[in-house]
Amino acid sequence: MSESILTWLQHEQLRNVLLASLSVILGFLIASLGARAVERVFKANFSQHHIVLFKRLVYWLVLALFIASALNQLGFSLSVILGAAGVLSVALGFASQTSASNIISGLFLIGEKPFQLGDTIKVGNTTGEVLSIDLLSVKLRTFDNLFVRIPNESLIKSEVTNLTRFPIRRFDLKLGVAYKENIRQVRELLLKTADNNPLSLDEPAPVFMFLGFGDSSLDIQFSVWAKRENFRELRNTLQEDIKLAFDAAGIEIPFPQRSVILTQVNEK
Amino acid sequence: MTSTVTTTVTTTASSLWWQPMTFANNECKGFRIGALQLYLQRQAKQWLIATDTIHDDEKVPLQQHNLEMLPGHLQPQRYMFTKSPNVCRLVPQLLDRPVVVKTLQPVRIPPGERATFYISSPVCIGVVLPASEVLKSELILTDIAVQRLSDTWFGPSTQIGELCYADKTHARHSKGELKVRPHRAITPVHIHNLSEQMLAMDKISIPVPYLTLYGDLDGSLWTDSLTIQHKSLLSLASFKIDKLDITKPQTSTLLSPPRKTAEKHSLIRAFTDMLSD
Numbered sequence: 259m260s261e262s263i264l265t266w267l268q269h270e271q272l273r274n275v276l277l278a279s280l281s282v283i284l285g286f287l288i289a290s291l292g293a294r295a296v297e298r299v300f301k302a303n304f305s306q307h308h309i310v311l312f313k314r315l316v317y318w319l320v321l322a323l324f325i326a327s328a329l330n331q332l333g334f335s336l337s338v339i340l341g342a343a344g345v346l347s348v349a350l351g352f353a354s355q356t357s358a359s360n361i362i363s364g365l366f367l368i369g370e371k372p373f374q375l376g377d378t379i380k381v382g383n384t385t386g387e388v389l390s391i392d393l394l395s396v397k398l399r400t401f402d403n404l405f406v407r408i409p410n411e412s413l414i415k416s417e418v419t420n421l422t423r424f425p426i427r428r429f430d431l432k433l434g435v436a437y438k439e440n441i442r443q444v445r446e447l448l449l450k451t452a453d454n455n456p457l458s459l460d461e462p463a464p465v466f467m468f469l470g471f472g473d474s475s476l477d478i479q480f481s482v483w484a485k486r487e488n489f490r491e492l493r494n495t496l497q498e499d500i501k502l503a504f505d506a507a508g509i510e511i512p513f514p515q516r517s518v519i520l521t522q523v524n525e526k
Numbered sequence: 527m528t529s530t531v532t533t534t535v536t537t538t539a540s541s542l543w544w545q546p547m548t549f550a551n552n553e554c555k556g557f558r559i560g561a562l563q564l565y566l567q568r569q570a571k572q573w574l575i576a577t578d579t580i581h582d583d584e585k586v587p588l589q590q591h592n593l594e595m596l597p598g599h600l601q602p603q604r605y606m607f608t609k610s611p612n613v614c615r616l617v618p619q620l621l622d623r624p625v626v627v628k629t630l631q632p633v634r635i636p637p638g639e640r641a642t643f644y645i646s647s648p649v650c651i652g653v654v655l656p657a658s659e660v661l662k663s664e665l666i667l668t669d670i671a672v673q674r675l676s677d678t679w680f681g682p683s684t685q686i687g688e689l690c691y692a693d694k695t696h697a698r699h700s701k702g703e704l705k706v707r708p709h710r711a712i713t714p715v716h717i718h719n720l721s722e723q724m725l726a727m728d729k730i731s732i733p734v735p736y737l738t739l740y741g742d743l744d745g746s747l748w749t750d751s752l753t754i755q756h757k758s759l760l761s762l763a764s765f766k767i768d769k770l771d772i773t774k775p776q777t778s779t780l781l782s783p784p785r786k787t788a789e790k791h792s793l794i795r796a797f798t799d800m801l802s803d
Contacts, residue, residue: 425689426679453676460678460692461626485677485689 278328285324293317306375307391311368356411357394363410364393373420380419381408426459427489429482431497434475436510441468441476447507448480451499457492459483475512543588543708544741544781546615546656556591557616559651560672560709565596566653568610575653576602577670588708588745605667611660617652618747619669619782620711620734624688626680627695628729635725635756640718645695646710647734648673649747652782672709680731690731706746711739714751725756735785736767740778748778 293313300309330336351358368391373379377388379398384406386398396413398406421427435444445466452464462483469477480500484492504511549555549568557564563578576596596602625647635641653667681687698704704712713732719725737749751768 424685425687426684456674456676458676460676462679462684483679483684488677 274331274333278331281324281328281331285321285328288324289317289320292320307368307371310375310390356409360394360410363414364391364395366414367391367396367410372418373423377423378421380421381413381416384408385421422486425486426462426483427486428462429484429489429493429496431480431482431500432469432477433480433500434472434477434512435504436512437476439476439509443507444476444478444509447503447509448478448500451503452480452482452496455482455492455496455499457484457488457495459485474514542741542743543590543745544616544618546613549612549614551612554593554595556593558589558591559616560648560707562651562670562672562709564616564651564653564670565593565600565602566614567593567596567602568612568614571607571610573605573607573610573614573655573667574602575605575668576600603668607660609660611655611658611665613656613658615654615656617654617666617782618649618708618711618739618741619652620649620737620739620749620785621647621671621675621691622650622735622785624680624690624731624733624735625675625693626678626690626729626731627693629727630694633727635717635719635727637719637722637724640716642699643695643715643717643730644698644701644704644712645715645730645732646704646707646712647691647693647732648675648709649711649739704746706744708745708747711747711749713737713749716751716753718753718755720755720757733767736787738769738780738784739782741781743777747781 293316296312296316297309300312304312326336326339329339373388373391375388375391378385379388381398384398384400386400386404386406389397389399389405393410395407395409398408400406435441448466449464452458453460458464459482464483465479465481467479467481469479471477482492482496501511503509543557547555549566551568551570554565554567557566558580561580563580565574565576565578567574574596578597578600627645627647633641633643648671650669650671652669655661655665655667657663675691675693678690678692679687680690711734713734715730715732717725717727732752734749737752740748742748753766753768
């Protein structure tokens with residue numbers, strides 16, 4: 259029995275299969291370890307986005323080498339495989355121009371760095387947190403917890419707004435007050451409301467702009483700065499504070515009014 | 527169910543209010559520190575902490591009340607133990623971000639002149655259970671700001687700078703004018719105008735996370751002092767923190783170490799814009 263196993267193991271083809279399998283398993287292990295090492299080394303000086311890229315690059319490069327070695331062990335000629343891959347890639351390139359365009363756009367995105375992992379961006383009508391920046395697409399998680407995949411080509415072509423690039427943001431509130439109101443009193447009241455709100459930054463100071471005379475109101479823009487993380491809370495609390503302050507001071511916020519005249523039709 | 531709160535004793539607390547206090551089982555105490563009303567209650571297996579805000583914070587020094595139970599309208603935080611430790615300390619700490627203070631009146635320092643200002647900033651109160659038979663090491667239950675200051679940005683542009691807290695100061699220049707306020711720590715700031723122009727100062731950034739906090743015998747809080755040498759509007763203001771020499775006998779005790787330790791160069795960068803003209 260044992261003799262037959264030994265003869266079986268000594269068979270050259272089987273030995274090659276075993277060595278190739280071992281090579282692939284070793285490849286997986288070394289690639290994983292290499293990727294982790296890259297993360298540790300680059301953690302201090304590179305962004306999360308670049309670390310992920312380096313990790314993937316090292317992982318697939320190491321794994322590809324071991325797989326090539328395994329194929330070689332199994333008797334495949336690497337030159338033939340590479341040649342076939344070259345021909346195949348040209349054929350695939352022609353067949354998949356969109357993907358190629360996405361890959362090139364992805365390289366531009368990686369080089370230009372308009373946003374990074376964890377940033378919140380707005381593309382068209384979609385706003386969400388960047389989950390990953392890949393060669394073909396960028397993946398977002400929207401605030402209502404939807405997963406959105408945007409092809410890189412679309413991102414390069416369209417306007418992208420990065421909402422979390424800078425540490426502070428400005429909230430522009432546009433509102434109108436009735437023509438009868440004292441605009442100076444309105445100005446003081448708005449500035450005092452912002453001053454009382456701890457989320458509103460003291461510097462840069464809030465800006466009051468009298469935009470002009472609207473159809474039914476005196477149009478105003480009141481701009482207040484907030485810490486990026488507090489922006490949404492400031493937007494809610496400030497508008498609430500302003501409404502309460504206006505109500506307390508008897509300042510009217512007008513709205514368009516329509517007169518409806520009812521006429522009676524006499525039936526004959 | 528509505529609970530009633532009975533104040534049995536109302537006293538002005540001991541000046542060294544950061545000393546450890548022993549709580550009997552079910553004992554409840556209230557502390558008024560500036561605008562903060564803090565309630566602590568110890569039960570057999572838990573500590574309860576509740577806070578409230580008072581608007582009139584300037585007139586009253588620190589007060590301590592003994593209560594039968596926590597006020598019913600407050601939602602306390604609960605900290606659970608197998609057997610609750612019976613000793614507690616209130617530890618004042620400086621804020622976690624620099625405080626930018628605006629002077630209430632414009633201040634001018636002529637060329638070659640020196641001036642010392644005493645600028646105060648509100649503190650946080652840490653509720654700490656010291657190491658004991660029950661606890662292996664000191665445990666900070668919570669850290670509560672006595673006063674919620676407004677946020678502000680301090681830097682040359684909206685891209686470069688840092689987030690700070692904003693406050694206003696009288697920029698008093700005499701120790702005699704200082705009020706003892708248990709909820710504010712005083713920082714002595716020495717400014718030396720070495721330039722040939724009048725130095726106008728309307729706001730100053732106090733890097734409180736880098737300062738040590740000390741308590742005095744009268745219950746007042748002091749920090750390390752700052753020295754700023756102003757050479758010209760274009761150059762960096764040379765800046766240093768003067769540590770209190772704790773080896774010498776004095777009345778101050780160290781209450782909390784700096785929250786952050788600054789590297790030499792980063793400190794210079796952070797305070798380039800310390801003085802505004």
